[in-house]
């Protein structure tokens with residue numbers, strides 16, 4: 001079976017270098033917010049061409065702290081696309097703010113910018129644009145701070161292109177995937193970066209002085225060291241993902257694909273099918289693994305449906321029909337060919 005993900009392939013490649021880094025950290029005695037985290041922040045910002053990157057403990061924390069730094073407070077509203085990973089909305093709820101779901105563009109699966117203005121109220125404080133599956137979403141033109149959720153889109157979006165902050169996740173399966181949890185806030189706004197640096201350490205400004213109420217959102221030195229090993233090959237890996245997706249699309253033009261984009265980094269390569277169970281079974285029968293990201297829109301999630309206002313039929317249609325195909329950089333050429341041949345033969 002060609003797997004839809006296999007982290008052991010990257011793990012085995014990096015194990016030796018990671019062992020040396022772990023030994024270096026253990027004997028330094030500096031386990032948190034030390035030289036590895038400093039270096040990772042510099043290197044990740046440099047790779048993106050960004051002014052600053054602040055490392056935190058997860059992508060959801062990155063979103064939460066970016067919003068807090070931008071002044072989102074309990075009771076405020078934040079617009080989020082109705083089709084995304086749940087943590088996009090969970091981060092809003094963590095502040096005590098209210099997520100307002102807006103439908104997605106049926107072609108791109110990302111926030112439909114034409115619907116944003118109508119969902120705005122006098123309590124709207126931010127808009128989150130999610131670059132779902134690694135495809136850059138359209139940034140709405142609006143006088144409210146935009147936060148980009150680039151958890152799935154390392155390298156797909158230029159920094160400082162009109163948004164106030166970009167949040168990244170380093171969850172292990174992501175394009176830049178950690179050996180545990182991690183995230184980062186990338187911003188050109190020095191005030192936002194400084195606020196996130198305070199908020200990630202309990203709102204502390206000097207030893208045991210806490211002007212703001214916050215919690216622990218620190219990244220560990222071990223995580224930062226692993227991510228530093230993953231960064232140098234990331235551009236080539238993103239190209240490999242895009243080339244794999246291109247093979248699949250060329251082999252199966254009869255299928256319904258997420259609309260392409262020149263900067264798509266293919267965290268997932270996704271196709272839409274009417275009868276998902278049968279389609280997945282037919283691929284499994286010929287040795288092709290698949291996954292579903294995600295089976296429910298936020299309007300359909302048991303814990304989040306309470307926030308639904310307007311109907312979001314396009315988000316729910318994506319949730320009903322999406323299928324993710326094997327598209328990670330360590331796939332062998334033979335595996336990619338096998339999947340492409342299977343797709344050429346399978347009907348929707």
Ligand SMILES: Cc1ncc(COP(=O)(O)O)c(C=O)c1O
Pocket residue numbers: 058059060061084085087088130149151152169170171181182183
């Ligand atoms: C689009 C999106 N936003 C936010 C997150 C949250 O990231 P994390 O799992 O690192 O908290 C994820 C990943 O799970 C994601 O895919």
